[in-house]
Every structure is written in C-alpha cells, then in structure tokens.
Amino acid sequence: MSRRRVKLHELYREIEALGGADECADDEAYNDAIDDVLAILRASGFGEGFYIDQREYENRARVSTAAQMEAAQ
Incomplete structure (x- = not known):
C-alpha cells in the first residue's frame, strides 16, 4: 500500500466507510x-460536518479572547 496525504476529516469519512453489515460475530467485533x-x-473534534482545523481553532480562540478583553474594558 502506498502512502498518501489526506486531510483528517477525509480520513474520518474513509474510516466510517469501512463499517458494514453485521452478519457474524467477527463482523460485529x-x-x-x-x-x-x-x-x-x-x-477530538473530527467528524462529518463539524471538523475544525487547528489554525481555525486557534483563530477562534484569539477572536474569543480579544472579545472577552474588549468586553471587560
């Protein structure tokens, strides 16, 4: 298997697609x-429709902190 780069939310979808029908005990396990x-x-914050990358997460934290400081003044 060759390696390839994928975004983490795409990896989530690929792992989710691995599931299938439960036809025997091995399938269920x-x-x-x-x-x-x-x-x-x-x-960890990943999933269909609600993934936030680290940069966006940090940006939201900065904006939130700035808003809190502004409200405190």
Whole structure:
C-alpha cells in the first residue's frame, strides 16, 4: 500500500466507510472497533460536518479572547 496525504476529516469519512453489515460475530467485533475509532476521532473534534482545523481553532480562540478583553474594558 502506498502512502498518501489526506486531510483528517477525509480520513474520518474513509474510516466510517469501512463499517458494514453485521452478519457474524467477527463482523460485529470489526464494526465495534470501527465505532471505537470514530468515537475517539469525534472526541477530538473530527467528524462529518463539524471538523475544525487547528489554525481555525486557534483563530477562534484569539477572536474569543480579544472579545472577552474588549468586553471587560
């Protein structure tokens, strides 16, 4: 398998697509593992429709801090 660069929210979608039907105990265990990985990613801020990249996150924090300082004055 060759390596390629993907954005993290695209990686989330690819991992999500790995899940499938539960036809046997092995399938169920596999899908449970996929769900666990997706839960970890969601807890870190990734997922369909709500991904925020690190720069945007930092920018929002700066804007929020500036607004709080301005409101305090």
